[in-house]
Each structure stands twice: as structure tokens, then as C-alpha cells.
Amino acid sequence: MSQAILNHAPAAGRNKLFDRVCVPIISLGIPLLIWEFLSRSGLINDFLFPSPSQILGVLWGKSGLQFETGILYGHVYASMMRLLWGLFLATVLGTLIGMLIGLTRWGKFIFKPLLSLFMPVPTLAWTPILLLLIGVDNKTTILIVFIAASFEVILNVIAGIENMNVKVFWVARSMGASRLQIFFKVIIPGIMPYLITGMRLGSGYAWRALIAAEMLAASSFGLGFMIYEASEFMDMTTIYGGLFMIALLGFFIENVLMGMLEERTTRKWGVQVER
Amino acid sequence: MKTDAASTAEATMFSGENQGISGGLSALVQFGRFMLPIVALLAIWELAVKTGMIAADIFPAPSMIFARAMQLLFSTGPEQGMLFRHIGASLYRAIAAFALSILIAIPLGFLLGLAPRIYKWVSPVLSVMLPLPAVAWTPILLVAFGQGDKTIITVCFLGAFFPVLYSTIQGVQSVSRHSIWVVQSMGGTRRHILLNVLLPACLVALISGLKLGMAHSWRTLVAAEMLAALSSGLGYMIFAARSYMDVSTMFVGIALLALIGMLIEYGLFGVLEKKTIRKWHATSKVGGKR
Numbered sequence: 001m002s003q004a005i006l007n008h009a010p011a012a013g014r015n016k017l018f019d020r021v022c023v024p025i026i027s028l029g030i031p032l033l034i035w036e037f038l039s040r041s042g043l044i045n046d047f048l049f050p051s052p053s054q055i056l057g058v059l060w061g062k063s064g065l066q067f068e069t070g071i072l073y074g075h076v077y078a079s080m081m082r083l084l085w086g087l088f089l090a091t092v093l094g095t096l097i098g099m100l101i102g103l104t105r106w107g108k109f110i111f112k113p114l115l116s117l118f119m120p121v122p123t124l125a126w127t128p129i130l131l132l133l134i135g136v137d138n139k140t141t142i143l144i145v146f147i148a149a150s151f152e153v154i155l156n157v158i159a160g161i162e163n164m165n166v167k168v169f170w171v172a173r174s175m176g177a178s179r180l181q182i183f184f185k186v187i188i189p190g191i192m193p194y195l196i197t198g199m200r201l202g203s204g205y206a207w208r209a210l211i212a213a214e215m216l217a218a219s220s221f222g223l224g225f226m227i228y229e230a231s232e233f234m235d236m237t238t239i240y241g242g243l244f245m246i247a248l249l250g251f252f253i254e255n256v257l258m259g260m261l262e263e264r265t266t267r268k269w270g271v272q273v274e275r
Numbered sequence: 276m277k278t279d280a281a282s283t284a285e286a287t288m289f290s291g292e293n294q295g296i297s298g299g300l301s302a303l304v305q306f307g308r309f310m311l312p313i314v315a316l317l318a319i320w321e322l323a324v325k326t327g328m329i330a331a332d333i334f335p336a337p338s339m340i341f342a343r344a345m346q347l348l349f350s351t352g353p354e355q356g357m358l359f360r361h362i363g364a365s366l367y368r369a370i371a372a373f374a375l376s377i378l379i380a381i382p383l384g385f386l387l388g389l390a391p392r393i394y395k396w397v398s399p400v401l402s403v404m405l406p407l408p409a410v411a412w413t414p415i416l417l418v419a420f421g422q423g424d425k426t427i428i429t430v431c432f433l434g435a436f437f438p439v440l441y442s443t444i445q446g447v448q449s450v451s452r453h454s455i456w457v458v459q460s461m462g463g464t465r466r467h468i469l470l471n472v473l474l475p476a477c478l479v480a481l482i483s484g485l486k487l488g489m490a491h492s493w494r495t496l497v498a499a500e501m502l503a504a505l506s507s508g509l510g511y512m513i514f515a516a517r518s519y520m521d522v523s524t525m526f527v528g529i530a531l532l533a534l535i536g537m538l539i540e541y542g543l544f545g546v547l548e549k550k551t552i553r554k555w556h557a558t559s560k561v562g563g564k565r
Binding site for chain 1: 308309310311312313316333334395396397398399400402403404406407408409410411412413414415417418419493494496497498501502510513514516517520522525526528529532533534536537540
């Protein structure tokens with residue numbers, strides 16, 4: 001970053017557009033073209049590496065609006081719903097626990113050790129237990145999403161509270177703010193940027209965990225289920241199509257969705273709370 | 276990657292509050308305070324099972340889990356040494372994948388970090404690959420390689436690759452051009468620059484990348500083993516125990532996964548980090564776990 005400025009300080013402008021639009025298109029396009037060519041000409045195994053056009057064709061075929069052929073919507077919808085429910089739970093409970101740890105002595109006393117007890121457990125290791133407790137159900141995958149995302153939310157909320165300046169409390173209190181007012185007018189806006197950061201990071205982990213959990217525990221829908229099922233039928237084009245969708249949606253969630261949320265909150269509540 | 280603030284919060288979380296040198300007694304009290312909620316949780320759990328509030332066959336009491344762990348560790352029947360075989364298989368896979376990712380990601384990271392032009396052209400490909408969970412590659416690998424070590428190691432490799440690569444790139448890019456120019460102007464060769472400027476300067480980022488990579492490798496391993504292991508590995512052990520409703524074994528496996536992960540992260544890499552940071556005075560900028 002810094003050396004980019006040092007290297008070519010002038011001649012930005014037009015180059016920037018080129019860098020942002022053309023470079024990704026070319027650098028992604030050329031390998032895809034080579035892949036397409038190799039696969040079509042039979043130089044690489046077209047069973048293991050079906051050509052990109054074939055993959056897109058399969059995706060397109062699955063994305064019809066009718067129910068029988070429009071399976072892709074069902075998979076995407078199921079995965080997104082699980083993710084959103086899990087994220088919602090993680091945000092609510094994670095913020096609550098984070099606040100208890102950050103603001104109260106007993107919360108810190110109780111939850112901090114428990115947090116460090118559960119944090120090192122790989123999220124997906126819970127899947128078999130949840131499968132036994134709940135069975136193959138949406139709840140299982142939602143809980144996995146919740147576990148994957150909540151630690152990030154909790155840690156960031158704690159960090160947000162720790163980075164708040166005590167003087168802000170003093171100011172609010174000296175001007176006669178009640179506890180409720182302090183909570184809503186000082187603490188909530190103060191942790192907001194951190195909470196959003198936690199949600200963004202958490203959503204990335206959650207998406208990854210969700211796909212794996214769906215492979216292990218989904219009943220009939222979900223992108224993870226889609227690719228795992230396809231591997232049992234050795235349906236390589238569907239697997240690649242699923243991978244494409246997973247990458248696309250993962251990128252969309254982490255950068256576009258959460259990025260927008262982050263931008264809006266930072267614009268509303270100021271950039272950082274370091275005073 | 277995570278924010279600085281969050282990683283420091285996490286650091287204090289595990290180091291406890293060190294209030295200077297105040298003797299062994301206060302450390303003991305600290306430890307007791309730390310353990311109290313955990314012990315309480317276990318006690319409540321135990322009681323709930325013993326009084327029949329939770330069905331023991333679905334949620335066994337901690338004492339039953341502990342007994343099962345002892346049985347798995349020291350039994351002399353047909354199960355003898357099984358647990359160690361599972362642990363060994365898991366460790367072998369995670370470490371092999373980690374070693375592979377080091378071998379490929381670090382040289383590539385240096386290349387991309389040092390050549391902005393190449394980085395510009397490669398980074399779109401990387402940013403498309405990044406949001407893909409490593410486990411999502413499993414179906415393709417299952418078709419290509421079938422079940423077994425090859426698939427699992429490749430998945431873990433993919434899990435460890437990106438953290439190591441990105442930390443290396445960030446580390447190399449953050450080295451100031453000026454210090455390279457200074458060494459160059461004094462007649463330093465490329466080897467000098469690499470060994471005496473770049474390597475020490477980005478070592479801290481490199482080590483936190485390695486830590487992150489190993490953590491990712493370990494966490495990915497569980498899922499990969501559940502999906503693709505043939506007969507061994509902790510993930511396999513947990514998943515197989517599920518079909519026998521052997522919940523105690525599942526909990527033993529989960530506890531072991533967490534314990535080994537912690538040993539690697541805070542034992543091995545914690546020591547490594549402390550040593551290098553002390554030697555090269557820098558502080559880690561690239562942090563995080565998972």
C-alpha cells in the first residue's frame with residue numbers, strides 16, 4: 001500500500017479505473033478461457049474439470065423459476081435463511097454476553113472462563129452432538145452458524161467497551177443522565193462500530209461453518225447439501241456450480257452486505273470511538 | 276483477520292489479569308476464580324443428569340465422560356491404543372497440510388509482496404478463492420481422490436494456505452522501502468536484503484500467519500475427517516461414535532480437539548511469538564484465530 005504510493009504517485013485517475021475494472025476481468029478471464037479450451041479439447045480430463053461454460057449452463061438450468069428445475073433458489077434460500085437466523089441469534093446473545101463481560105463484574109467472573117473453555121473447540125465438532133440432540137433439522141445448522149459467529153461478536157463487543165473512554169461516562173453522568181440513558185446514548189453507540197466489525201468477521205466464519213454443517217447435517221436443501229449430494233452422484237458440474245455460488249454469496253455477504261452495514265453505521269456514529 | 280482491539284481483548288482473556296509479581300498465593304486465587312464457573316457448570320450438569328433432568332444417554336454426566344476417557348486411554352481390550360491412533364492420525368494430517376501450506380504459501384507470499392505488478396494481476400483470483408470455505412472443496416476431492424488421507428490433507432492445506440499467504444504478503448509489504456534502499460545503497464546484495472532486512476522485518480507477521488494457518492488447519496481437519504476419513508482421526512471418532520449413540524466418546528473427542536488446538540496455539544506458537552517479539556521488538560499487527 002505505502003509502496004504503491006511511492007512507486008507511482010502521479011498518473012492516478014484513468015489508471016485507477018483500469019485497475020479496478022479491467023485487471024480483475026482479465027486476470028480472472030484468461031485462466032477461465034484456458035480452462036475452457038483445455039477442457040473442450042480434451043487436454044485435461046473433462047470429467048474432473050468440466051468447462052466453465054458447461055458449469056454455467058448447469059447453473060442456469062437449475063435456476064429456472066419452476067419448482068422442479070428451479071432447485072438452485074431453494075438451496076440458496078435455505079442456506080441464506082440459516083445464515084441470517086444464526087447471525088441474528090449470535091448478534092443478540094453475543095452482544096448481551098459481551099456487555100455482561102465488559103460492563104459487570106459478575107458477568108466477567110462467570111462468562112470469561114466459560115468463554116475461554118468453549119472458544120478452542122472447533123465449531124464443527126459440535127455437529128454430531130447437535131445431530132443427536134436435535135436431529136437432521138434446520139435448528140442444527142442454525143446453531144452451528146450461531147456458535148461460529150458468536151465468539152467474534154462477543155470479543156468485539158468487549159473490545160468496544162474496553163476502548164471506550166471513562167470520561168464519556170463522567171460527562172454523561174455529570175449532566176444528569178440516568179442509567180438507561182447512559183446505556184442507550186453512550187454505550188450502544190460506543191460499541192456499534194465494533195459490533196458491526198464483529199458481525200462482519202463472524203459472518204465470514206459462519207458462512208464457512210454453515211457450508212460444512214450442511215454437508216454433514218442438512219436434510220434436503222442448502223448449498224453445502226447440494227454439493228455433497230452431487231459428489232455422491234459424481235456430478236462434477238453441479239459441484240463446481242455450487243462452489244461458484246458459495247464463493248459468490250460468501251463474497252457478497254462479507255463485503256457487500258456487511259460492508260454496507262459497516263459504512264452506514266460508521267457514517268452515523270462517527271468513525272471510531274477513540275477519544 | 277481481526278481488529279487489533281479484538282485480539283488484545285482475546286489476549287487478556289487467556290492470560291488472565293497479571294497484576295505484577297504478587298506471589299504464588301494470588302496466582303492461586305486467580306486460578307481458583309477462573310476455574311470456579313467452569314467447575315460450577317460441570318457440577319450443575321452432573322446434578323442435572325443424576326437427578327434425571329437430562330437423559331443420560333443423550334447428555335452423559337461429566338463423570339461418565341471422564342470415566343470413558345480413562346477407559347479409552349488405559350483400556351487393555353481391543354480398544355487399546357485406539358485413542359492414540361486417532362490422535363496420531365489427526366496430528367499427522369494437520370501437520371502435513373500445514374507443512375505443505377508453508378512450503379507453497381510463504382515463497383508465493385514473498386513473491387507477491389515484493390512484486391506489486393504481479394500482485395495486482397493475481398489478487399483478483401485470490402479474492403475470488405478466499406471466501407470459498409476449504410471444506411467446500413471436499414466433494415470435488417472426494418470424487419477425484421476418494422476417501423482417505425489425500426483428500427483430508429488437501430482440504431486442510433487449503434484451509435491453512437490463505438492465512439499464511441495473506442500474512443506473508445502483508446508482512447512483506449509493510450517493510451519500508453527506505454530500509455531496503457539503505458541496504459542497497461550500501462552495496463547489499465539481494466541475499467542480504469532478503470535475509471537481513473525482509474525476513475527479520477516481517478518475521479512477526481509471518482509467525483502470526485503460521486499460528487493462524489495451523490489453527491485453520493486444525494479446525495478444518497474436524498470437518499474434513501467427518502466427511503472423508505476412512506477409519507481414523509478424532510473427527511472420524513466423533514462422527515462414528517454418533518452412529519452408536521456413544522455420546523461420552525463424542526465429548527471425549529471434542530475435549531481432546533479443543534485441548535490439542537489450545538496446546539498448539541498457546542503452547543507452541545505462544546512461545547515462538549514471545550521469543551521472536553522479544554528479539555525483534557516488534558508487535559504483531561496481523562492477529563486473530565480460526
